[in-house]
Amino acid sequence: GLREQLSVTWDSSDYLWYMTDVTLGVNDLGGRADPFLSVMSAGHALHVFVNGQLQGSVYGSLEKPQLSFSQKVPMRVGVNKISLLSVAVGLANVGVHFERYNQGVLGPVTLKGLSGKDRDLTWQTWSYKVGMKGEQLGLHTVTGSSAVEWQASKVAQKQSLTWYKTTFNAPAGNDPLALDMSTMGKGQIWVNGQSIGRHWIANPAHGHCGPCNYAGLFNEAKCLSDCGQPSQRWYHVPRAWLRPSGNFLVVFEEWGGDPSGISLLKRTVS
Numbered sequence: 001g002l003r004e005q006l007s008v009t010w011d012s013s014d015y016l017w018y019m020t021d022v023t024l025g026v027n028d029l030g031g032r033a034d035p036f037l038s039v040m041s042a043g044h045a046l047h048v049f050v051n052g053q054l055q056g057s058v059y060g061s062l063e064k065p066q067l068s069f070s071q072k073v074p075m076r077v078g079v080n081k082i083s084l085l086s087v088a089v090g091l092a093n094v095g096v097h098f099e100r101y102n103q104g105v106l107g108p109v110t111l112k113g114l115s116g117k118d119r120d121l122t123w124q125t126w127s128y129k130v131g132m133k134g135e136q137l138g139l140h141t142v143t144g145s146s147a148v149e150w151q152a153s154k155v156a157q158k159q160s161l162t163w164y165k166t167t168f169n170a171p172a173g174n175d176p177l178a179l180d181m182s183t184m185g186k187g188q189i190w191v192n193g194q195s196i197g198r199h200w201i202a203n204p205a206h207g208h209c210g211p212c213n214y215a216g217l218f219n220e221a222k223c224l225s226d227c228g229q230p231s232q233r234w235y236h237v238p239r240a241w242l243r244p245s246g247n248f249l250v251v252f253e254e255w256g257g258d259p260s261g262i263s264l265l266k267r268t269v270s
Contacts, residue, residue: 001107001122001123001126002018002104002105002106002107002109002122002126003104003126003128004042004102004103004104004106005042005086005088005102005103005104005105006088006091006102006103006104008104008128008130009088009130009131011088011091012130012131013130013131013132013135014087014088014089014188014198015085015086015087015088015130015131015132015135016085016086016088016104016128016129016130016131017083017084017085017086017128017129017130018083018084018085018086018104018105018126018128019081019082019083019084019126019127019128019129020081020082020121020124020125020126020127021079021080021081021082022075022079022080022081022082022111022119022121023078023079023080024075024076024077024078024080024114025077026077027115027116028077028114028115028116029075029076029077029114029115030114030115032113032114032115033072033113034072034073034074034075034113035072035073035075035111035112035113035114036070036071036072036073036111036112036113037050037055037069037070037071037072037073037082037109037110037111038068038069038070038108038109038110038111038112039068039069039070039084039105039107039109040066040067040068040105040106040107040108040109041058041060041066041067041068041069041084041086041104041105041106042065042066042101042102042103042104042105042106043059043060043065043066043067043088043089043103043104044059044060044065044067044087044088044089044103045057045058045059045060045067045086045087045089045186045254046058046059046067046069046084046085046086046087046105047084047085047087047160047161047254048069048073048082048083048084048085049081049082049083049084049085050073050074050075050080050081050082050083051074051075051076051080051081052081052083053074054160055071055073056069056071057160057254057255059203061206065103072113082121084105084109085161086103086104086105087254088103088104089198089200090198107122108120108122109121109122110122132161132252134163134252139163139165139250139252140188140190140193140195140250140252141190141193142192142193142248145165145248145250150165157256157257157258157259157260158256158257158258159253159256160253160254160255160256161253161254162252162253162256163250163251163252163253164250164251164252164253164259165248165249165250165251166249166259167246167247167248167249168247168249168264169244169245169246169247170239170242170243170244170245170247171264171266173266174239175266175267175268175269176236176239176266176267176269177236177237177239177242177264177265177266177267178234178235178236178237178264178265178266178267179191179196179234179235179237179249179262179263179264179265180233180234180261180262180263180264180265181199181201181233181234181235181262182201182230182233182261183201183257183258183259183260183261183262184199184201184202184251184253184257184258184259184261184262185200185201185202185253185254185255185256185257186198186199186200186201186202186203186253186254186255187199187251187252187253187254187255188251188252189235189249189250189251190248190249190250190251191237191241191242191247191248191249192241192242192243192247192248193248194241196235196236196237197235199232199235199251200230200231200232201230201233201257202230202255202257203230203231204227204228204229204230205224205226205227205228205229205230205231206227206228207221207224207227208221208224208227209224209225209226209227212225234265237264249262
């Protein structure tokens with residue numbers, strides 16, 4: 001059956017792979033349209049792969065972290081491999097019994113639209129893999145990065161589950177520095193082996209932005225601004241972590257973005 005994510009990863013990684021095989025015969029497909037794969041997850045984000053091909057990504061929200069994926073997926077006669085990459089975005093630290101909050105794919109997972117009866121994949125044999133291969137190789141460090149071969153041709157754009165690296169020189173002066181990640185999607189960032197956080201530009205803020213009136217009782221949904229914009233675009237880079245030259249930047253991108261648009265900015269304080 002399916003296991004809760006943190007009980008497997010113990011927070012050693014944001015990522016957990018759920019993997020299983022589905023064997024279909026000629027009679028199962030029967031010339032019909034592609035079957036529907038439905039997956040229910042406790043959150044926070046999910047990437048669905050069938051036979052090595054990304055079929056889609058879904059994510060929850062702060063108010064409702066639970067999510068569902070349901071769409072047609074291409075399958076063939078023989079063994080089909082379903083791989084679900086579940087992504088956690090931090091741990092709850094407030095709320096009633098927050099220590100009992102679940103994460104990951106808990107099911108049900110079903111395959112519908114076959115010639116025979118629908119298949120419940122929830123209780124069949126699943127295997128698990130904690131983290132991404134790049135994490136295990138330590139690609140965010142100079143040592144780990146040097147141990148693999150990187151593609152030095154054109155920068156890949158809009159490509160999911162991709163690692164990028166580059167080097168940069170520290171700007172002169174003592175002004176605060178930040179990375180502008182507005183052209184990226186979702187993932188993590190490291191500078192000289194130090195994490196500066198998760199980026200999630202592709203998840204814009206939602207709400208009702210309009211005329212503001214502070215009269216009456218105040219709540220968190222009142223007087224909103226910047227609807228449709230990411231909650232964070234700039235990521236602080238401490239100068240204490242930088243050398244004058246040859247600083248090492250690594251970005252792991254889950255959804256796909258344009259790394260050529262990443263820039264380092266400094267803010268002058270007068």
